[in-house]
Amino acid sequence: MANSARAHRLLSAIQRGPSAGWVGPLNLLRQHRGKLLLLCATLLLLPLSEPPATAMSQRPSSAMGSLPANSPEALLVQSLVDIQNNRLDSALKRIDALLEIKPHFRLAHLIKGDLLMAHARPIATLGNAAGVEPARLSDLRDEARVRLQQHFDPTPLDLVPEYLLQFEPDQRYALVADTNKARLYLYKNDNGEPRYVQDFYLSSGLKGSEKRKEGDQRTPIGVYFVVDNLPKAKLGALYGDGAFPINYPNEWDKRLGKNGHGIWLHGVPKDTYSRPPRASNGCVVLTNEDLLQVEKFLQIGRTPLIISNDIAWIDRKAWSSQRQSILRNIEAWRKDWESINTERYLNHYARQFSNGAQDFGNWSAQKRAVNAGKTMVQVKLSNLSVFRYPGKDNMVVVTFDQDYRSNNLNNQMRKRQYWMQEGDRWKIVYEGAA
Amino acid sequence: MTLARIVSALAVIAICSATASLPVYAGELQDIQALLKQGNHSQALDRANAFLAKNPKDAQVRFVKGVILSEQGKTGEAIKVFTALTEDFPELPEPYNNLAVLYASQQQYDKARQALEMAIQTHPSYATAHENLGDIYAKMASEAYDRALKLDKANTAAQTKLSMIKDIFPVNSRQRPTTTSKPAVIAAAPSPAPAPAITPPVTPIKTSSPTAAPTPAAVKAPEKPVEKAEKPKQDPTQAITAMVNSWAQAWSNKNVSGYLSHYAPDFKTPKGEPRGAWEKFRKERINAPKRIQVSVSAVKVSVKDDNHAQVTFRQHYKADTLNTSATKTLVLIKSGDKWLIQQERIGS
Numbered sequence: 105m106a107n108s109a110r111a112h113r114l115l116s117a118i119q120r121g122p123s124a125g126w127v128g129p130l131n132l133l134r135q136h137r138g139k140l141l142l143l144c145a146t147l148l149l150l151p152l153s154e155p156p157a158t159a160m161s162q163r164p165s166s167a168m169g170s171l172p173a174n175s176p177e178a179l180l181v182q183s184l185v186d187i188q189n190n191r192l193d194s195a196l197k198r199i200d201a202l203l204e205i206k207p208h209f210r211l212a213h214l215i216k217g218d219l220l221m222a223h224a225r226p227i228a229t230l231g232n233a234a235g236v237e238p239a240r241l242s243d244l245r246d247e248a249r250v251r252l253q254q255h256f257d258p259t260p261l262d263l264v265p266e267y268l269l270q271f272e273p274d275q276r277y278a279l280v281a282d283t284n285k286a287r288l289y290l291y292k293n294d295n296g297e298p299r300y301v302q303d304f305y306l307s308s309g310l311k312g313s314e315k316r317k318e319g320d321q322r323t324p325i326g327v328y329f330v331v332d333n334l335p336k337a338k339l340g341a342l343y344g345d346g347a348f349p350i351n352y353p354n355e356w357d358k359r360l361g362k363n364g365h366g367i368w369l370h371g372v373p374k375d376t377y378s379r380p381p382r383a384s385n386g387c388v389v390l391t392n393e394d395l396l397q398v399e400k401f402l403q404i405g406r407t408p409l410i411i412s413n414d415i416a417w418i419d420r421k422a423w424s425s426q427r428q429s430i431l432r433n434i435e436a437w438r439k440d441w442e443s444i445n446t447e448r449y450l451n452h453y454a455r456q457f458s459n460g461a462q463d464f465g466n467w468s469a470q471k472r473a474v475n476a477g478k479t480m481v482q483v484k485l486s487n488l489s490v491f492r493y494p495g496k497d498n499m500v501v502v503t504f505d506q507d508y509r510s511n512n513l514n515n516q517m518r519k520r521q522y523w524m525q526e527g528d529r530w531k532i533v534y535e536g537a538a
Numbered sequence: 539m540t541l542a543r544i545v546s547a548l549a550v551i552a553i554c555s556a557t558a559s560l561p562v563y564a565g566e567l568q569d570i571q572a573l574l575k576q577g578n579h580s581q582a583l584d585r586a587n588a589f590l591a592k593n594p595k596d597a598q599v600r601f602v603k604g605v606i607l608s609e610q611g612k613t614g615e616a617i618k619v620f621t622a623l624t625e626d627f628p629e630l631p632e633p634y635n636n637l638a639v640l641y642a643s644q645q646q647y648d649k650a651r652q653a654l655e656m657a658i659q660t661h662p663s664y665a666t667a668h669e670n671l672g673d674i675y676a677k678m679a680s681e682a683y684d685r686a687l688k689l690d691k692a693n694t695a696a697q698t699k700l701s702m703i704k705d706i707f708p709v710n711s712r713q714r715p716t717t718t719s720k721p722a723v724i725a726a727a728p729s730p731a732p733a734p735a736i737t738p739p740v741t742p743i744k745t746s747s748p749t750a751a752p753t754p755a756a757v758k759a760p761e762k763p764v765e766k767a768e769k770p771k772q773d774p775t776q777a778i779t780a781m782v783n784s785w786a787q788a789w790s791n792k793n794v795s796g797y798l799s800h801y802a803p804d805f806k807t808p809k810g811e812p813r814g815a816w817e818k819f820r821k822e823r824i825n826a827p828k829r830i831q832v833s834v835s836a837v838k839v840s841v842k843d844d845n846h847a848q849v850t851f852r853q854h855y856k857a858d859t860l861n862t863s864a865t866k867t868l869v870l871i872k873s874g875d876k877w878l879i880q881q882e883r884i885g886s
Contacts, residue, residue: 210685210686210687210688212686213682214682214687216679217680217682217683219679220675220676220679221675221676222675223671223672223675224672224675224676224679225676231683232683233680233683233687236683
């Protein structure tokens with residue numbers, strides 16, 4: 105019915121015939137192009153629900169084109185850049201090429217809609233669909249914004265996220281997520297040093313980050329590890345091509361009383377290419393193609409996923425000096441344990457130490473009692489990793505294999521410690537089996 | 539209504555086609571138009587066909603025939619008529635325009651757009667084509683927006699599928715090879731930390747969220763099923779493995795009360811002796827050697843239901859001079875968020 109009504113309306117126009125004084129949409133279009141251009145320029149300035157990261161914008165951008173030129177995101181971004189440069193035909197060609205390879209890319213459909221709509225009537229913003237819930241459109245605008253932001257402010261190749269201080273030899277890769285920039289960075293362990301490999305668009309919690317409790321729809325901030333690979337055949341449609349649980353809540357989360365569970369790294373439903381930057385119930389979500397790419401680098405139980413809402417980037421020099429400082433403290437702790445000088449050993453533990461079962465007082469008393477029977481202690485550490493904890497606390501997560509030998513007892517275990525900076529020293533605030 | 543418009547359109551054609559130097563039988567054309575106006579489509583079509591049999595090239599009558607066919611809903615035939623007109627008279631914008639309208643009625647917006655662009659190319663100031671082109675773009679835009687924003691349907695689909703998720707990870711089908719095959723080496727440690735983990739999250743996730751018990755998704759708000767579905771059903775394998783390690787560790791540490799805290803209140807003592815007597819016996823046995831080292835390997839958990847499970851493993855026991863290794867089975871019951879030993883036996 106609607107179509108035949110439309111056809112009649114179009115047919116009815118025939119009777120009017122050519123009119124010299126009429127200003128056609130082509131003329132209008134020339135006026136509207138300016139507006140379309142403007143909307144793309146302002147797109148970058150729109151705030152997300154959390155303030156954008158500042159660290160990245162303060163440093164000079166050093167790496168252009170971290171995206172392969174033919175990647176879906178590159179096509180999308182180039183199309184937006186075309187719009188900015190008033191090349192609407194080229195913009196539409198790119199969007200059509202993009203939709204050819206990614207027919208379920210919703211943001212691309214939205215931009216296509218705008219490019220077409222600009223021929224018909226003035227458009228004021230990105231996404232001119234009428235009668236739509238505003239949140240729908242703002243989700244897609246947010247996606248456009250973060251993807252454009254990545255283009256104009258790409259991953260700095262001369263800097264590293266300050267979290268990746270020490271890989272263990274077997275840890276081949278690490279993932280660092282930035283929930284504000286909606287970006288996941290993949291780093292390779294190059295003889296202990298982090299080397300940038302690739303980055304990916306991500307979606308995170310609907311209500312933002314800093315998860316605290318069950319059902320708050322936030323993504324946790326912290327140092328986590330990928331601990332499982334759920335059987336793909338049994339995954340629900342929401343998770344797309346894979347799901348990799350992480351160990352939220354970790355030791356520190358539990359100590360802070362955080363709860364909830366089931367935080368995964370997973371894909372998207374088949375009927376969409378991507379989800380908005382804030383969409384999940386707390387999980388870190390990648391497009392299916394990116395998830396399958398990342399999966400190649402995952403070692404279950406070993407690969408860290410460090411989630412931040414504002415990555416701090418440091419240069420190699422700062423990285424090296426922070427790393428040395430922490431490694432020195434760990435080595436001093438090991439030596440002091442071997443020395444059987446209990447007080448010096450205990451001096452590495454913070455007053456606020458707790459392992460869930462013991463506080464500093466109980467811990468000290470037990471260590472004094474145990475050490476009283478020792479004539480010889482040998483402690484060897486291997487497979488040691490150090491990851492700085494995102495957030496306000498100056499804290500690192502240290503994991504290692506500990507080989508403990510003494511006159512009356514030998515023990516081997518995998519251990520995890522949380523060290524926190526107190527003045528110019530690092531002290532242990534948590535210690536337990538990993 | 540429509541007829542009136544078409545007649546006017548033909549007036550335009552009459553002017554344009556005058557240059558085509560074709561015979562125009564004004565009376566016949568007017569008659570056909572009159573019939574069309576009255577809604578007498580079949581008679582109008584007969585007259586047009588009869589006329590065209592003698593004057594097959596006549597642009598105006600061919601055009602009106604196209605309009606008649608459109609009115610009759612014979613879109614395919616009408617498209618043929620207008621297409622032929624655009625081929626024979628490429629300088630005329632109206633056939634392109636009408637062709638576009640017909641394509642649009644078939645949702646072939648891209649073809650419609652191309653036809654209108656041809657019309658504009660022939661007559662750059664042809665307002666109707668411009669207006670129609672604007673409408674076509676708006677229509678195409680609206681289709682693109684629909685694709686961009688079809689979130690509603692997608693979410694509904696995801697939700698219906700998601701509601702099944704609870705059954706997707708049955709408790710006892712998710713034992714991990716990594717947890718069951720790797721031996722856990724536990725020795726009497728100077729550190730009171732829990733036993734070494736086999737996989738990193740040895741601490742049961744469950745203990746930290748006692749509210750995680752499956753809640754009926756139906757009572758939740760619409761987003762809730764998704765939220766529940768994002769959480770896998772709790773797998774007690776980890777919790778049980780951790781519990782076995784902690785039990786072995788307490789034993790190794792000669793921590794009698796810690797060791798005994800792993801036993802359920804209704805623990806079946808081996809010979810049916812009173813609990814007190816059994817505890818006393820265990821205390822003596824644990825305290826007798828100078829040092830004990832208990833480790834477990836090949837841990838296999840089988841879960842009966844939410845509160846009942848069984849775990850079988852190799853128990854490696856070293857104490858002073860004694861060094862044994864045996865398969866042991868513990869029958870477990872869940873009390874609160876802890877798994878406790880209800881029965882202990884050698885063998886599997």
